[in-house]
Amino acid sequence: xxxxxxxxxxxxxxxxxxxxxxxxxxxxxxxxxxxxxxxxxxxxxxxxxxxxxxxxxxxxxxxxxxxxxxxxxxxxxxxxxxxxxxxxxxxxxxxxxxxxxxxxxxxxxxxxxxxxxxxxxxxxxxxxxxxxxxxxxxxxxxxxxxxxxxxxxxxxxxxxxxxxxxxxxxxxxxxxxxxxxxxxxxxxxxxxxxxxxxxxxxxxxxxxxxxxxxxxxxxxxxxxxxxxxxxxxxxxxxxxxxxxxxxxxxxxxxxxxxxxxxxxxxxxxxxxxxxxxxxxxxxxxxxxx
Ligand SMILES: [Zn+2]
Numbered sequence: 001x002x003x004x005x006x007x008x009x010x011x012x013x014x015x016x017x018x019x020x021x022x023x024x025x026x027x028x029x030x031x032x033x034x035x036x037x038x039x040x041x042x043x044x045x046x047x048x049x050x051x052x053x054x055x056x057x058x059x060x061x062x063x064x065x066x067x068x069x070x071x072x073x074x075x076x077x078x079x080x081x082x083x084x085x086x087x088x089x090x091x092x093x094x095x096x097x098x099x100x101x102x103x104x105x106x107x108x109x110x111x112x113x114x115x116x117x118x119x120x121x122x123x124x125x126x127x128x129x130x131x132x133x134x135x136x137x138x139x140x141x142x143x144x145x146x147x148x149x150x151x152x153x154x155x156x157x158x159x160x161x162x163x164x165x166x167x168x169x170x171x172x173x174x175x176x177x178x179x180x181x182x183x184x185x186x187x188x189x190x191x192x193x194x195x196x197x198x199x200x201x202x203x204x205x206x207x208x209x210x211x212x213x214x215x216x217x218x219x220x221x222x223x224x225x226x227x228x229x230x231x232x233x234x235x236x237x238x239x240x241x242x243x244x245x246x247x248x249x250x251x252x253x254x255x256x257x258x259x260x261x262x263x264x265x266x267x268x269x270x271x272x273x274x275x276x277x278x279x280x281x282x283x284x285x286x287x288x289x
Contacts, residue, residue, distance in 0.1 A: 001024070001025040001232065001245075001249070001252065002025055002027055002249055002253045003021075003024065003027065003028075003231050003232060003235065003252045003253060004026075004027065004028040004029065004030075004253050004256040004257060005021070005026055005029040005030070005218055005228075005231050005256075006029070006030050006164075006184070006216045006217075006218045006259070006260065007030060007032055007134070007166060007184065007186065007216075007218035007219070007220050008029050008030070008031060008218060008219050008220065008228060009031055009032070009034060009220075009222035009223070010029065010031050010057055010060070010068065011049075011053070011057055012221075012222050012223035013221060013228060015064070015284065017228045018060070018061065018063075018064035018066065019064060020228065020229060021064075021228055021229065022064050022065050024229050024231075024232040025232060025235075026232070027065070027066060027067060028066065028067040028068075028069070028256070028257075028266075028268055029061070029066060029067070029068060029069070030069045030070065030071060030101060030102070030134075030256070030260060031053060031057060031068065031069070031070045031071075032071040032073070032102075032105045032134050033049065033050065033053060033070065033071060033072050033073050033075065033104070033105065034075045034077075034105050034222070035075045035077045035078050036049075037223055037224075039078065039083075040078060040083070040084055041083060042083060043083075043086045043087050046074075046084070046087045046090065047090065050072055050090075050094050053070040053072070054070060054094070054097050054099060054100065055279065055280070056279055056280070056282075057070070058070075058099060059273075059277075059279035060279075060284065061270075062270050062271055062273055063273055063275065063277065065270055066270065067266075067267055067268050067269070067270045069099050069100070069260065069265070069267060070099065070100055070101070071100065071101060071102040071103060071104035071105065071134050072091060072094040072095055072103065072104075073091065073104050073105060073106045073122055073134075074087050074088055074106070074122065075105050075106075075109075075136075076105065076106065076107050076108055076109035076115050076118070076136055076138075077109045079109075079114050079115045079118035079119070080109075080110070080112055080115060085118070088121055088122070091103075091122070091125055092125065092129075095125060095129045096129070098265060098267065099265060099267050100131075100263075100265065101131070101132065101260040101263040101266060102126070102131050102134045102164075102260065102263060103122050103123075103125055103129070103131050103132075103133045103134070104133060104135065104136075105134055105135070105136040105166070106118070106119050106122040106123070106133060106134070106135055106136070107119055107135040107136040107137060107138075107145075107149055107165075108137065108138045108145045108148065108149060109138055110138065110140075111138060111141065111144075111145055111148065116148075119149075119152055120152055120155070120156060123153060123156035123158050126158055126162065127156065127157060127158050130263075131162075131263050132162045132163065132164065132259060132260060132262050132263055133153075133158065133162060133163045133164070134164050134166060135149055135153075135165050135166060136166055136167060137149060137166060137167045137168065137172065139167075142169065142171060142172050143171055143172055143175070146172040146175055146176065147175060149165060150165070150175060150176065150179045150181065153179070153181065154179075160179050160181040161180060161181070161182070161262075163182065164181065164182035164183070164216055164259060165181050165182070165183065166184030166185075166186060166216075166218070166220075167184065167185075167186045167220070168183050168193075169193060169197075170197070170201065173201060177210065181214075182214045182215075182216055182259050183214055183215050183216065184216045184217075184218060185198055185201070185216070185217050185218070186218050186220035187217060187218070187219060187220075187227075187230035187231065187233070187234050188220070188225075188226060188227070188230065189225060189226065189227045189230070195230065195233045195234040195236075195237035198217060198234050199238055199241045202215065202238065202243070202251070203241065212247060212250050212251055212255070213255070214255070215251055215255060216255055216256055216259060217231055217234050217251055217252060218231065219231050231252055235248045235251075235252050
């Protein structure tokens with residue numbers, strides 16, 4: 001099984017996770033910029049984080065045979081913190097870099113005016129840089145948040161085919177389908193979407209003739225309770241439910257490539273490295289070399 005995880009925060013994960021992901025078939029991923037679990041106190045904190053996403057973390061992933069890409073943005077949560085807003089002026093520098101395949105995560109967290117302003121500004125940037133946008137939907141009041149999200153995409157003049165609306169469920173999937181945007185599903189161990197519910201959604205799509213296009217399945221694994229192998233578990237649940245290997249590869253590999261390929265910036269050939277390779281003078285080795 002060949003897997004491209006289109007949303008996973010590897011900065012928060014361990015080398016054991018990288019090894020297990022490779023063994024499970026993960027060969028490529030996208031790491032969206034997001035918050036740290038506690039507030040950033042200045043814009044400089046974003047600079048170091050973004051530099052690590054395009055530098056150190058890509059190097060680390062390559063050591064495990066996995067192609068690493070990222071998306072860059074001011075995340076919805078920190079859009080409410082005036083200390084973070086100046087980062088909006090820094091984004092263009094990063095949105096021009098190799099391996100930056102979208103603007104994201106943007107969108108709503110608590111649906112405040114501040115979030116809406118940052119969201120609209122970053123949709124403009126996506127259009128300016130001809131990049132896809134990865135949009136987070138709020139955990140509460142999901143349907144209203146998803147509708148408002150799609151209104152803003154339309155108002156910004158962004159092609160819905162360049163937008164993935166993420167963290168969807170049975171209630172929010174249809175409005176995104178109708179808008180022509182991509183549908184993202186985060187498969188979590190306990191909450192939100194499970195592999196079984198995901199399979200039921202896929203089956204309903206196939207039975208109604210809508211097919212397996214425009215669907216992205218991700219683990220959204222981060223520093224919270226989450227599972228970096230939930231993409232693989234979803235693939236297995238699809239096979240157990242009678243989907244073919246080709247169907248699984250379509251959803252877990254070709255769809256993310258089709259969506260993020262719109263950036264023209266995918267880096268799927270992982271450079272061969274040995275374990276003593278270094279980035280800025282540092283390797284992953286500990287102790288004796
Ligand atoms: Zn995320």
